[in-house]
Amino acid sequence: MPEGVVDKREAILRAAGKVFAERGYHATGISDIARELGAGHGTFYRYFKNKEDIARSVVSRALGRISDALSDEDPGSAETLSQYREQVRRIGRKLFELVVAEPELGRILFYDAIAIDRAEPDLAGQAMEAAAAYTAAFIRNGQDRGFLRRDLDAHVVGLAVNGMIVTGAVRLLHVQDPAGMGQPWIHTVETLMFDGLGSS
Amino acid sequence: MPEGVVDKREAILRAAGKVFAERGYHATGISDIARELGAGHGTFYRYFKNKEDIARSVVSRALGRISDALSDEDPGSAETLSQYREQVRRIGRKLFELVVAEPELGRILFYDAIAIDRAEPDLAGQAMEAAAAYTAAFIRNGQDRGFLRRDLDAHVVGLAVNGMIVTGAVRLLHVQDPAGMGQPWIHTVETLMFDGLGSS
Amino acid sequence: MPEGVVDKREAILRAAGKVFAERGYHATGISDIARELGAGHGTFYRYFKNKEDIARSVVSRALGRISDALSDEDPGSAETLSQYREQVRRIGRKLFELVVAEPELGRILFYDAIAIDRAEPDLAGQAMEAAAAYTAAFIRNGQDRGFLRRDLDAHVVGLAVNGMIVTGAVRLLHVQDPAGMGQPWIHTVETLMFDGLGSS
Amino acid sequence: MPEGVVDKREAILRAAGKVFAERGYHATGISDIARELGAGHGTFYRYFKNKEDIARSVVSRALGRISDALSDEDPGSAETLSQYREQVRRIGRKLFELVVAEPELGRILFYDAIAIDRAEPDLAGQAMEAAAAYTAAFIRNGQDRGFLRRDLDAHVVGLAVNGMIVTGAVRLLHVQDPAGMGQPWIHTVETLMFDGLGSS
């Protein structure tokens, strides 16, 4: 694929992501994206099949951003409980910073991905599964190494933990002071994961 | 408000909820709801301002169903940690059974509520806040009575815990055997809340 | 079907026929028909599936007009050659008068019917076949009764004779003095059919 | 005009004719022709003004093919009725073989020529006139030489005869066994022209 084509596709996805995040998938017209990009709207159809194709590509791109941000984190690297705790904190901070820096990502993944046609393939559902599998790999590593309890299904734990994270990310999009939200939130998740709520 | 009017409103909301859950908010036409209800579509406009008004009412009604299911659970009733654990399990089972029995509720709250026009008031966000406040009340009760740790913000804990629950409910809508999902899921949430993942 | 619905369909077909005849199928926009009818263009889609559906219905209606004009002519009624000659003249005059009175019919059948989507069912081709079969029935009657030669395939004769008639009708749409064209044209077709071109 | 330019024009017309015949004028995109030709679609606009110009040129080229096929037939050559009969049969066979060999020609002339924008100059109508004038010249020759009846307008006869021929050619495009259609068809036209339908 020639360089120019990739650039144009990228530019379209960036513009589309911005507008989808602002107005939402259904409220966004092709012409809105065209205006944002400063191009004729016929141009989109040279790079994408239709509006839904653009939207799905925007979501995929956003998922890629998340995935890139965590590419350094190897699910099998932690050897002790405290190493894993540290890893959880680090991942939490990375995700947190990513969403604070680009709230668009959150809006695209948590709002628009769900609003795109409820047909297969279910982009949001698939992404949630993939994310759970990733998190589960960490849990399974801990179970294999003996520092995490074995009586829980790693995949279910993965889903539950991700559920907390996603909820935090969504909340981030609505609070007055997103940056100040990070510390308490990460601390809460970490405490729930490793200590539980019981006193002392 | 006369009795008949309430009945008709209810009937419309029931029909609309069914169709929204099946097809999604944007893919649903007023005429689809009319067909489901067996009434002319002009009728809706005697009871609701517009399509969005119907959708918001459907979501509110669904929230009411959840709230009703938990009306017996008093956030201030648990006096000990083990009483609260038992209460958490009970609430978990209730929610679980509700969504298994009426998957519509899940689809309306987790998919359609988000797809409704991204304008204020943000129905989904408000609902999440309300739910978090409710859960936080339980946490605060435990903190006040001394059986839950005090170093966490009760509201943040409420959000995190609800995040796990919502994720489970969403997953329920997609698995082959929803009924079999309950036990492991509730157990996982309970363990995370009270014991943490550490081994022994 | 209620009376009003039939009327509206009819009114749409009349308006559409007029505009199609004037501008041609492809050059005609739904909005042109709407303007002609004095109705909103959304209205069409309550009565017809799409633009092609309207056009096919317009053509069918035009075919019906032709067929109605000839409904009195029984292919089996002529008992002698001279009776058949008279019948041919009479049919010629009827068709001639119909197209002179409503040139729209000609334009719709000979231009628009062909321009509508080249997909099956091939409206124009089917109509030509049906017309040939009708004419062939007259020929066959003459062959059976012995006053027409038997060495020609009646269906082929039907097609050839209709070919002459259609060509005349098309020409009618373009000449300065359509009414004056009738006599020589009918005479020519009659002569070719019954006498041949040879002198004396 | 340089040689190369003529070649390229020819190549474009050949490709365009092929695609128009396959899909029809309106369903054919400039890019379809470009793909068929294996050239960029911007190229067309160096040789033709626009899509309609290409189409009109394609039709003219097709008319030229017909005209070439009959270039040997001199309207004034027949000196007797039987010579003219023989000439009619020969012309019939030539046209027949041409359309069987290149059905494209038929589709272009009988379908596409009509579908091109209904603006002046009316290509199809003009062609029909020219063809009628050509046929009429044969008739007039016979009338002048005394072997054809004089009470018919030669031009009208020309149109009528051509109408039969065109109808046969159109039919050729649709039948299962085009080659087998020739003999009966030519025989029918010949019989109608010279003998009439009357028995014995």
Add this chain to the structure above:
DNA sequence: TATGAATGAGTCTTCATTCAT
């Protein structure tokens, strides 16, 4: 009160044409 025919604003999508390279 209930209906559903009518409406037309709004939207996606196509494709002939242009023009910088």
Add this chain to the structure above:
DNA sequence: AATGAATGAAGACTCATTCAT
């Protein structure tokens, strides 16, 4: 001369909403 990326006018079609009955 040849190309094909870019463009935007044009057009078909949908559907929430209105209102006369």
